[in-house]
Amino acid sequence: MITSFLKNSLVTALMIILFGASAAAQQVYQYSVDLTKLTDDKLQVELIAPAITQKEIHFYLPKIVPGTYMNSNYGKYVQNLRAFNKAGKALPLEKYGDNGWTIKNAAQIYKVDYTVEDTWDATIDNKVYSMCGTSFEAGKNFILNTPGLFGYFEGMKQLGFNLSFTKPAGFYAATGLVPTSTNSSTDVFTCANADHLYDSPIMYSLPDTATIKVGKTDVLVAVYSPHKMATAKFIAAHMQTLLLGAKDYLGGKLPVEKYAFIFYFNGEQPKSYATGAWEHSYSSFYSLNEEPEKQAVGGWVSVAAHEFFHIVTPLTICSKEVRQFNFNETVLSKHLWLYEGSTEYFSQNMQAWSGIITPEKFLENMSQKINYSREAMNDSLSFTELSKQSAGKYADQYGNVYMKGALINNCIDLYLLQLSNAQYGLRQLKHDLGVLYGKDKYFEDDSLFSVIVKLTYPELGTFFKNHVEGGTPIPYETYFAMAGVDYIPSEDYKDFTLGGVMLNDTPDGMIKVGIKDLNEVGRKLGYKEGDILISLNDSLVNAKNLETRISGLFKNAKEGDVMKVKVKRLNAQGQAEEQLLQGTMAKVEKKRKHVLRFMSNPTAEQLRIRNVWLNGHAAAGAANAER
Incomplete structure (x- = not known):
């Protein structure tokens, strides 16, 4: 028979255990984002905060993140940040530099919310590498590089993060993270701390994916190509050769059990700054121009090889500055x-x-x-x-x-x-x-x-x-x-020449001619400043295929062969008209530096x-x- 004293003691102990469990459960950032509710290219972010004991506290988005060597200042893209207590009363706060907010009465914080503008087409005075940025396109694609959406409280980077996303119908989350739960409308991901969070990009879109098995490693290839010029299946076939080579090169096995290559091919967004890729421990994200896959896959694989090898340095071997990264x-x-x-x-x-x-x-x-x-x-x-x-x-x-x-x-x-x-x-x-x-x-x-x-x-x-x-x-x-x-x-x-012309890309992907350093071949052809190349020996030319066309022209050429260059040129009335320039193939003296030869x-x-x-x-x- 249990005595009254024992009953009271058990009830007290149970309450302590339950309170402790509840408190521990609260010591995590509970983030939620609804991707189906996009307003003016902005997403609403809501945070149920972990327990805080300070009278005031700083809340940050990162200034700089690992693998980048410029200040991104993600806080500049956050607007209307508010903090509330459990009763829904707003708490006083003030902006703290570009990336922080000082929140008063911090021990009362229950919820924080704010809107985030995507970085790719924002007009504010700031610059973020495209591969480290964010893009929100309703019904099409969401690039969620996590430092661009989620913040942390000062001194609390080591707490866990739960991320809940409400997603459009049919959308799939391409990421190195494994969802803790998923259904047709919602995904939930868990990150161990801020380092893990910012190491984990996510791309939402209708799925185009392929999986490769390399030894014991599962490799996901996910693609968003709005004009279907690139596909996951094609890229994965070429990536397999790379990964098999990498496995042997690293001693017979890959150092991760799961890895994701996440490719965004830009056929819709402004191209105002450079493309590139960003490495992570279990994934890499690629922001690249959309091109025909057969033409461009070699370059894509070379970039992917670089990012993949970052799993060794600095993601495995690094200094204190990298391992205990200071985001601000x-x-x-x-x-x-x-x-x-x-x-x-x-x-x-x-x-x-x-x-x-x-x-x-x-x-x-x-x-x-x-x-x-x-x-x-x-x-x-x-x-x-x-x-x-x-x-x-x-x-x-x-x-x-x-x-x-x-x-x-x-x-x-x-x-x-x-x-x-x-x-x-x-x-x-x-x-x-x-x-x-x-x-x-x-x-x-x-x-x-x-x-x-x-x-x-x-x-x-x-x-x-x-x-x-x-x-x-x-x-x-x-x-x-x-x-x-x-x-x-x-x-x-000595080598063949197009005539000593300068060849410059135009915004619409064509080639403009400059004649500052014309040689004898170029003078005989009769180039004019500002000519736009149309074809070389009847092969159409543009910025994407120029090198291929030139190498093909020179490969089988003999001195004295006919060379035909079709250009578009403005006439006296300022109207563009096509002209055919004709000369002969000839080799000229050239100089090259820093040659390596077996x-x-x-x-x-x-x-x-x-x-x-x-x-x-x-x-x-x-x-x-x-x-």
């Missing part, structure tokens, strides 16, 4: 050579190593990077200084992280292979760094170089000191020679390094045959 202060790591540089190098090297592109094409790509970094960028700028100031003082040099950054890693790879007798390269180094740190740990920014030297060779410390921390240009002839590749600073050659007689050591560097499958096959 611009605090960057000095190791962009690793995060972006090694990722870009891996994306290119893997394609050669696995046979997706030829070794010659790989050298051509690296040559282009040397050209860009030495001719258009400051080649004497410390790369660590560039990294720390890439969102500020050196923002104009940021593009070099994909050029010289990749070259730094190429040279490190070759140097390691030479020092180890072709037994240990950059892939093995990044594997060892991944084991040492992994997704839950980080390195100190100032210690990484010494850690790498301990893992490898003292000579690498000198390389870092001179060419990464220091501003000494890399002697490419030294490092590429390790694999039997000549570096030629400059050489003269040596004709490499040594056995150079060949051994070259095979491991660029021909991994063949090298492995030969080794197995010898056994």
Whole structure:
């Protein structure tokens, strides 16, 4: 028999347990968005807040997010932010900078709501990378890069987030997140904390998806192409080759169990700023121009290779600045050579190593990077200084992280292979760094170089000191020679020409001619400033197919062949009319810089390094045959 005292004690204990469970349940951000209710290109966002004890608190949307090196200031797109207590009474608040609000009587906060304008076609004075932005198109498509919609309270980034979306009929959420519940009208997703939330883009549209199985990894390819010029099935077939190559390149398995490639092909939105892609731990989002898939898929796959390899750096190997990211202060790591540089190098090297592109094409790509970094960028700028100031003082040099950054890693790879007798390269180094740190740990920014030297060779410390921390240009002839590749600073050659014309894209996708540097072939053809190209030897030309048309024209040409160029030109009355320009094919003297070319007689050591560097499958096959 239970006594009255025991009954009271049990009731008290049960109440404590229930209250504790209730309090714990409240310690999560409960967000809801109705995608069926879009007003003036704006969405309404509602938040049932976690419990707060402070008298006042700051509420933020991010200023900057990982993987970007500019301040996005997502708070600028938020309007009419309000906070309420449980009785529905509005609480006093005031704006705090571009991205924050200070809410008074914060312990009473029950609900926060606000409207959000999408970034792609907003007219406010701000700029967000298109691949990191938002777009709301009723009945068509919703791009929900989460930092553009959802905020957090200061000091409470580690709480969980529940996201509830009411969706249009038939719409599907393409994302790396797994829904906790889903039906025909609603999806619910859960994120562990703010880092997880902002690492998880979502695209809503009518579904066009395909799934690839690569080892134990399920890979989703989701596509929105308004004019049906691209399809998930076609892209997935080409992505499979990439992912199989990546699996082998990374040692036989992919480091994630699920991954999503989310493609938005812009055939409707303003094209006021650059396209691109944004990497995440379990997905990547692509904002690209809509083009015929057969023509453009090679470029799409190359971009996807880069973003996919970010699962290694910085999503697995990174510094404290990245792992404990400050969303509202611009605090960057000095190791962009690793995060972006090694990722870009891996994306290119893997394609050669696995046979997706030829070794010659790989050298051509690296040559282009040397050209860009030495001719258009400051080649004497410390790369660590560039990294720390890439969102500020050196923002104009940021593009070099994909050029010289990749070259730094190429040279490190070759140097390691030479020092180890072709037994240990950059892939093995990044594997060892991944084991040492992994997704839950980080390195100190100032210690990484010494850690790498301990893992490898003292000579690498000198390389870092001179060419990464220091501003000494890399002697490419030294490092590429390790694999039997000549570096030629400059050489003269003869090749066919269209006439020395400048070719510039027009807003409607055509090609306008400039005649400042016409050569003899161009003068004989009779170009005029402002001519619009229509065709080359009866093959229609536009901005998308120009390179293909030119290479096709030159490929089988012989000197003296007829060359016909049809142009559109304004007559004396200002009216456009077509004219046929006719001349002959001829080669002219040209100059090219920073050429990489395989040596004709490499040594056995150079060949051994070259095979491991660029021909991994063949090298492995030969080794197995010898056994």
